[in-house]
């Protein structure tokens with residue numbers, strides 16, 4: 001589903017290379033995790049894939065279902081089925097959560113040539129999904145992420161994901177800032193979305209999340225590259241030993 | 252008669268037909284058909300005050316950011332009446348609709364001047380026996396200190412028509428003044444006087460445009476415990492020019508709240524002079540401005556002067572301007588706290604969202620405080636669209652133009668929040684959304 005090949009990315013504004021030949025392939029239906037030290041380029045990868053400004057791809061490619069992602073506008077990538085749950089969700093005062101979500105859902109439907117959801121159908125759907133994530137109707141009415149606690153923001157990201165039903169979900173440290181119960185809620189939400197034609201790329205620092213969301217493959221990222229890939233046991237090894245030996249071994 | 256030299260200034264859009272003669276005021280006055288009907292005494296007084304003060308010139312500090320020539324010019328620059336008249340707003344609300352065409356009351360197009368708890372007459376038909384005879388021009392005259400506002404005085408002298416509204420109760424619905432244009436070169440001058448008696452309440456809605464050039468004055472006199480809510484929506488579909496003044500006197504425990512949405516036009520200036528005269532009174536004034544300098548130059552100026560003359564009063568100024576294609580926005584706002592006005596709570600914010608680098612926001616916030624136990628703050632910012640927020644919205648599939656509309660609404664939210672009535676606020680939101688979508692930025 002997602003295929004990244006030899007991706008090189010530098011900052012547009014300065015001469016700083018962040019991704020240095022990253023390759024990664026996620027087949028449909030699989031969950032891959034990326035772990036790696038702070039500053040290794042994990043968030044940068046997620047931004048480059050979803051089309052944020054400020055980066056320059058100097059080499060390599062990234063495709064979703066064979067379609068090149070890198071030439072598309074962010075909204076086109078979203079309609080093509082890509083979703084990024086942000087490490088730091090953005091607050092947008094004065095814009096209602098519901099209004100935003102309905103606009104997003106219907107814009108994507110329109111872009112794909114599907115019929116828009118009526119406000120009644122949308123409302124029913126969003127209420128049901130919000131209830132599963134224990135997001136109160138009052139929170140739905142508030143402006144996007146404004147006044148939400150850290151954990152509430154992360155749950156709101158998963159609500160958006162559940163509503164938009166993307167095929168390729170990237171989650172950047174969705175577990176950070178979550179209490180134990182919220183972690184379970186979020187994991188249940190993600191697991192409910194798992195299906196043979198949906199894939200996940202889960203960026204995390206902690207093995208704990210991977211107990212809830214079982215990955216098929218774990219990648220270790222360092223200095224802008226994937227330096228090692230393996231099964232779930234790799235995450236346990238990181239948890240116990242840190243990155244020292246792993247990185248030394250990878251050279 | 253004062254000789255006023257009107258000089259050119261480079262920074263504001265030049266307007267064809269601007270005055271050149273040295274005796275600009277003579278030329279200006281001779282183009283007006285003086286005297287108009289009603290309140291002859293007050294009008295004569297205004298005329299002599301105007302002759303003393305003259306028209307503003309280029310060295311006038313008070314007109315530093317805005318070129319007064321479009322208002323000094325004897326004649327309005329003719330503008331074809333646009334095909335598109337203002338689309339109806341507030342139609343879903345129960346209201347008393349009063350129509351003005353180029354500044355003159357249109358009885359046939361209006362509802363009957365009957366509303367429980369309210370007495371309404373028109374200026375053109377008023378005589379010296381009218382309750383407003385004493386009040387007409389009085390707040391305007393009081394508002395000439397410390398700076399001159401000659402166009403308001405000119406208005407008092409020459410207004411063609413207006414509403415005289417005296418409120419003694421709590422009417423069941425708002426009064427909605429609808430302005431329309433009919434002639435290409437009308438120089439519309441109208442003047443409302445509103446007196447809200449003790450404990451009474453009024454909501455005044457205003458929409459549309461009158462004249463190719465307009466000059467409006469609203470005098471609002473609030474007695475103890477009175478409440479006045481004003482929501483205006485002014486969208487120019489052409490390159491018109493206009494100046495408007497609101498003069499308010501707010502007695503103890505009274506509430507004055509005014510919100511204006513301004514969209515386009517070429518040179519627009521709104522002045523508000525609010526005198527908080529009684530203890531525990533409240534005055535809020537807010538504006539949302541959308542300016543596009545693309546088709547015609549755009550220059551919009553909000554000038555506010557709030558005087559705190561009593562204890563425990565609250566004032567709020569919230570001004571937000573969205574500017575693109577070289578549009579210019581101006582904000583001059585002053586809070587004056589007089590000696591003895593203890594426990595004053597004064598707040599002022601003016602902010603511009605510039606959608607391109609050619610647009611410009613000029614702000615002059617001022618505080619002058621002569622009491623020691625007060626809380627006053629002011630702030631002014633100029634910014635661009637937040638890239639991170641824009642990316643966040645787009646990453647969810649919201650197209651760029653729509654995402655910018657969201658961010659503009661987000662920027663304006665604090666000003667719109669000043670509209671207390673939810674139904675009225677919803678109407679304004681809906682309208683804004685439509686306009687913003689029509690004018691979507693590429």
Ligand SMILES: Nc1ncnc2c1ncn2[C@@H]1O[C@H](COP(=O)(O)OP(=O)(O)OP(=O)(O)O)[C@@H](O)[C@H]1O
Nearest residue numbers: 011018036037038039040041042043044045054087
């Ligand atoms: N816009 C930018 N300007 C300057 N440096 C940047 C920018 N974006 C990323 N970087 C740098 O690139 C590197 C990778 O950053 P990135 O946020 O992708 O790391 P990360 O792996 O997500 O780290 P963390 O685990 O702390 O979230 C860091 O050194 C960061 O400082």
Ligand SMILES: [Mg+2]
Nearest residue numbers: 042043044087
């Ligand atoms: Mg990161």
